[in-house]
Amino acid sequence: xxxxxxxxxxxxxxxxxxxxxxxxxxxxxxxxxxxxxxxxxxxxxxxxxxxxxxxxxxxxxxxxxxxxxxxxxxxxxxxxxxxxxxxxxxxxxxxxxxxxxxxxxxxxxxxxxxxxxxxxxxxxxxxxxxxxxxxxxxxxxxxxxxxxxxxxxxxxxxxxxxxxxxxxxxxxxxxxxxxxxxxxxxxxxxxxxxxxxxxxxxxxxxxxxxxxxxxxxxxxxxxxxxxxxxxxxxxxxxxxxxxxxxxxxxxxxxxxxxxxxxxxxxxxxxxxxxxxxxxxxxxxxxxxxxxxxxxxxxxxxxxxxxxxxxxxxxxxxxxxxxxxxxxxxxxxxxxxxxxxxxxxxxx
Amino acid sequence: xxxxxxxxxxxxxxxxxxxxxxxxxxxxxxxxxxxxxxxxxxxxxxxxxxxxxxxxxxxxxxxxxxxxxxxxxxxxxxxxxxxxxxxxxxxxxxxxxxxxxxxxxxxxxxxxxxxxxxxxxxxxxxxxxxxxxxxxxxxxxxxxxxxxxxxxxxxxxxxxxxxxxxxxxxxxxxxxxxxxxxxxxxxxxxxxxxxxxxxxxxxxxxxxxxxxxxxxxxxxxxxxxxxxxxxxxxxxxxxxxxxxxxxxxxxxxxxxxxxxxxxxxxxxxxxxxxxxxxxxxxxxxxxxxxxxxxxxxxxxxxxxxxxxxxxxxxxxxxxxxxxxxxxxxxxxxxxxxxxxxxxxxxxxxxxxxxxxxxxxxxxxxxxxxxxxxxxxxxxxxxxxxxxxxxxxxxxxxxxxxxx
Numbered sequence: 108x109x110x111x112x113x114x115x116x117x118x119x120x121x122x123x124x125x126x127x128x129x130x131x132x133x134x135x136x137x138x139x140x141x142x143x144x145x146x147x148x149x150x151x152x153x154x155x156x157x158x159x160x161x162x163x164x165x166x167x168x169x170x171x172x173x174x175x176x177x178x179x180x181x182x183x184x185x186x187x188x189x190x191x192x193x194x195x196x197x198x199x200x201x202x203x204x205x206x207x208x209x210x211x212x213x214x215x216x217x218x219x220x221x222x223x224x225x226x227x228x229x230x231x232x233x234x235x236x237x238x239x240x241x242x243x244x245x246x247x248x249x250x251x252x253x254x255x256x257x258x259x260x261x262x263x264x265x266x267x268x269x270x271x272x273x274x275x276x277x278x279x280x281x282x283x284x285x286x287x288x289x290x291x292x293x294x295x296x297x298x299x300x301x302x303x304x305x306x307x308x309x310x311x312x313x314x315x316x317x318x319x320x321x322x323x324x325x326x327x328x329x330x331x332x333x334x335x336x337x338x339x340x341x342x343x344x345x346x347x348x349x350x351x352x353x354x355x356x357x358x359x360x361x362x363x364x365x366x367x368x369x370x371x372x373x374x375x376x377x378x379x380x381x382x383x384x385x386x387x388x389x390x391x392x393x394x395x396x397x398x399x400x401x402x403x404x405x406x407x408x409x410x411x412x413x414x415x416x417x418x419x420x421x422x423x424x425x426x427x428x429x430x431x432x433x434x435x436x437x438x439x440x441x442x443x444x445x446x447x448x449x450x451x452x453x454x
Numbered sequence: 455x456x457x458x459x460x461x462x463x464x465x466x467x468x469x470x471x472x473x474x475x476x477x478x479x480x481x482x483x484x485x486x487x488x489x490x491x492x493x494x495x496x497x498x499x500x501x502x503x504x505x506x507x508x509x510x511x512x513x514x515x516x517x518x519x520x521x522x523x524x525x526x527x528x529x530x531x532x533x534x535x536x537x538x539x540x541x542x543x544x545x546x547x548x549x550x551x552x553x554x555x556x557x558x559x560x561x562x563x564x565x566x567x568x569x570x571x572x573x574x575x576x577x578x579x580x581x582x583x584x585x586x587x588x589x590x591x592x593x594x595x596x597x598x599x600x601x602x603x604x605x606x607x608x609x610x611x612x613x614x615x616x617x618x619x620x621x622x623x624x625x626x627x628x629x630x631x632x633x634x635x636x637x638x639x640x641x642x643x644x645x646x647x648x649x650x651x652x653x654x655x656x657x658x659x660x661x662x663x664x665x666x667x668x669x670x671x672x673x674x675x676x677x678x679x680x681x682x683x684x685x686x687x688x689x690x691x692x693x694x695x696x697x698x699x700x701x702x703x704x705x706x707x708x709x710x711x712x713x714x715x716x717x718x719x720x721x722x723x724x725x726x727x728x729x730x731x732x733x734x735x736x737x738x739x740x741x742x743x744x745x746x747x748x749x750x751x752x753x754x755x756x757x758x759x760x761x762x763x764x765x766x767x768x769x770x771x772x773x774x775x776x777x778x779x780x781x782x783x784x785x786x787x788x789x790x791x792x793x794x795x796x797x798x799x800x801x802x803x804x805x806x807x808x809x810x811x812x813x814x815x816x817x818x819x820x821x822x823x824x825x826x827x828x829x830x831x832x833x834x835x836x837x838x839x840x841x842x843x844x845x846x847x848x849x850x851x852x853x854x855x856x857x
Contacts, residue, residue: 159853195641197840214644222641226842228634245642286638 147206148173148297148328149194154203156189163189165352166203171297171330171345176323178343178360179332180445185349187332188225191299194330195222207297218247221295225302225332227286229274236270239289246293253292260288264314279306287315291322298322301332316342336442346441348448356448360441367439367447370412372421373397375405375433384429391424405432460678474518474547479508481525488558509538519543521551528563532556601805602778608727608801609773612734613766619660619735620742620762623652624755627746627839636839645836650828653739719807726804729817734797737824738762744831747838754845769795773802781806791816793823830855 149171156164164186171177181187192198194205196217205212207219230238236257243253261267264284274282283306291298300319304312319342323329331343339346339360347357356363374397378384384406388394393411401407406429412421418436425431439447475496478489489497498517500508505522512520519539526534535555537543561571627649630636639648745758772795776785781803790800790808796816800808837854838846846854 159856192840197637197640197645217642220641222638224634224637224641226634226637228638230629230635231633242638242642245639289638 146172148208149330150206151190151194152204152206154190154193154200154205156186156193156198156201162352164193164200167349167352167354168203169347169354169357171328173328174323174326175345176319176329176331176342178339178346178441179330179349180334180336180339180346180441181349182334182449186352187349188301190349191222191224191301191330191332194297194299195220218293219296220299221246221290221293221297222299223286223290223301223303225305227283229282229285231275232273234270235272235274235277235285238274239285239292242289243292248293256292257288260292264288280308280311283307284311284315287318291318291327295327297328297330299330299332302335303331303333304335304338336440336445339441343441348445350449350452355452356444363444364438367444369437369439370414370416371437372410372412372418373399373433373435373437374408374410374421374425374431375399375401375403376408376425376429377403377405377432378429381406387428388425392421399433401433403432407433409437460674475515477508477512477515477517477520478523479503479505479520480523482523482528482531484528484531484562485523485555485558488554512538513540523555528559528566532559598806602802604723605777605802605805606773608723608731608804609770609798612731612797612801613770615660615664615731616735616738616766619656620739622660623656623739624742624746625752626652626656627743627835628749628752628755631747631750631839631842640839645839646828646832649740649743649832649835653736653743657735657739719805722813723804726813727801730797730801730820733817733820733824737793737797737820737827738766740824740828740831744834744838747835748841748846748851749838750842750845765792765794766798769798773799777802777806782808787812791819793820796820 147170149169151167151169153166153168154164155162155166167186167190169177169179169190179187179190189198193200194212196212196214207216210216233241239257240250240253243257244250248256258267261270266281266284266288269277269281269285274285277285287303290300298319303315303319307315316338319329319331329342331339333339343360345358346360346363348355376384385394385408388408388410393413395409395411397407397409399407410421412418418434422431422434425434473494473496475498476489477498477500478485479500489499491497500511503511508520508522519537522536522538523531524534524536532555537548537551564571564574630639643651741762745755745762748758749755769789772785772789776783776789777799780786786799786803789795790803790812797820800813800816804813833855834851
């Protein structure tokens with residue numbers, strides 16, 4: 108081989124290598140950024156908002172993972188609704204940014220979001236069908252598509268016969284169903300419900316809850332703002348707690364619960380001499396009276412083990428003293444966490 | 455509306471349909487020939503009876519009334535003529551009687567003085583000063599009236615349109631607020647889009663409504679008058695109008711009005727009307743939308759309405775008084791530049807011929823202001839539609855601008 112040719116060949120190979128590396132590198136970079144963003148459908152970064160002197164949001168950052176049900180919790184006036192309005196581009200943040208699916212929030216993103224506000228209503232003198240069609244078209248659906256989907260949903264919720272009724276003829280719960288349908292009709296990636304169950308009777312609340320879960324299973328991500336903790340417990344897998352304009356807690360609900368558990372156990376003990384038994388236990392552990400339902404007249408206690416000590420140690424000790432009827436780890440529920448966190452902040 | 459007009463017209467024609475029979479007791483014999491029976495008025499001339507018998511007779515026969523002219527010399531009789539009737543007679547009827555008697559008595563008096571009536575008729579002169587501008591454009595005082603009519607109609611139409619449809623916009627904003635649908639809507643469209651859409655939509659609906667009224671009105675009017683036309687032209691009032699129209703003097707005037715109409719700056723008028731109408735309407739309606747957004751219910755709008763209504767009413771009054779006085783005077787000119795009054799005042803001035811640069815300058819000021827008010831209103835609107843509860847003060851509204 109001529110040296111000249113060899114040089115060219117080597118050069119070519121070198122070039123190829125560089126190209127390959129570059130390709131790979133850019134591939135790695137894009138796939139990294141993608142996976143990084145892709146895991147979260149929505150992110151807010153240091154979002155702040157002032158209304159005059161009043162600061163409604165103070166550098167709030169949240170990450171809403173895809174296909175999750177994300178609970179946005181907080182007392183009244185904490186800033187939940189303001190944050191939701193910023194996500195919906197109803198108000199603009201003063202500082203900070205919002206990303207939907209990795210892209211900075213833009214006007215056209217409204218069609219990927221379905222929003223059911225807390226203060227919700229419909230045009231009272233307009234017919235149900237017309238109104239639903241109008242609202243669906245505002246979200247970018249074509250007339251025929253909107254009509255097709257509305258028919259599906261109206262049949263599903265068994266409200267087809269309301270089509271030609273005026274909204275003022277409907278009860279509050281009935282109107283809420285229509286609002287729910289309109290919210291989910293354009294199959295948004297992100298669903299935002301602000302207090303969705305207020306105004307529903309238990310049967311319809313359950314119906315809506317099941318629909319929300321089904322939508323999540325079909326690929327939607329749900330942000331769920333409420334102060335009703337039992338629905339948080341039932342539905343949410345991630346939460347963020349906002350208090351006085353600041354985010355004070357967020358993460359996976361189970362992780363948070365693990366952090367907040369106190370290594371305490373609820374026990375029921377059968378004994379002839381409850382007082383003596385109680386004194387014996389009090390001598391070794393921190394004890395508080397407990398209250399739960401049981402068939403027997405047993406001694407009911409909450410026993411706290413502190414940082415050291417395992418359930419087996421406790422169980423061993425208890426079985427040596429009395430007959431154990433009830434033994435349960437105390438896991439804090441969302442409501443406890445909510446109250447405790449806010450009280451900690453205050454004190 | 456048209457149906458209502460016709461109903462009223464029909465009612466008044468029924469009202470006038472009744473044939474009036476009038477008894478005339480003319481002791482002097484001066485006026486007996488003046489009163490000739492027509493379709494709707496029958497004059498029964500009495501003679502050789504005294505007043506009391508005539509009264510009883512007229513009453514028995516259910517006559518409309520009794521006209522009595524006592525026996526007196528012509529110089530004094532005018533104060534002693536009396537009309538007796540069951541109910542108080544209609545004003546128009548009495549005045550028509552008066553004018554008939556007056557004419558007759560004056561003629562008689564002239565004759566008594568030995569004046570030749572034919573000579574008087576022949577010597578009557580009508581003066582009409584023909585006006586012409588230095589450029590050779592002919593005008594007249596009838597023309598001025600006509601210009602005033604056109605300008606006034608245009609200005610007033612704008613005024614009414616703003617009041618009616620501005621209120622409609624305001625009410626629809628309040629409705630969206632109180633029904634709480636607003637938050638759903640603005641999660642799909644921008645507040646400013648919603649506001650402008652509302653303004654444009656309402657105005658188009660308003661124009662359509664106006665157009666339908668006018669077209670429908672014209673059609674029904676035409677249809678109705680071709681069906682009922684013959685009957686309607688025979689009411690007593692119509693008779694009087696017809697008499698006036700047959701006067702040669704007034705046909706001249708009609709001819710002149712038509713000429714004047716042709717000499718109006720029609721193209722300028724129409725273009726200016728459209729532009730100032732749109733500008734003025736957008737200016738005010740955006741303010742109405744902002745008011746609607748600031749409050750929760752209609753009763754709270756009062757305090758914000760005043761500052762909007764004052765310039766509007768001022769514009770109409772300035773238009774109605776100063777423009778008539780002098781269309782190119784200082785006040786009229788100044789007010790036709792101030793953006794809140796310029797649409798109405800300028801529209802009233804334009805038929806009198808306003809230099810083009812003034813029109814353009816005024817229009818530019820108007821457009822600049824209207825862009826500013828739309829921006830201002832959009833700010834208030836954006837914040838206001840999500841504010842519930844207490845009625846804001848002006849200070850708070852000002853704060854909202856900074857949100």
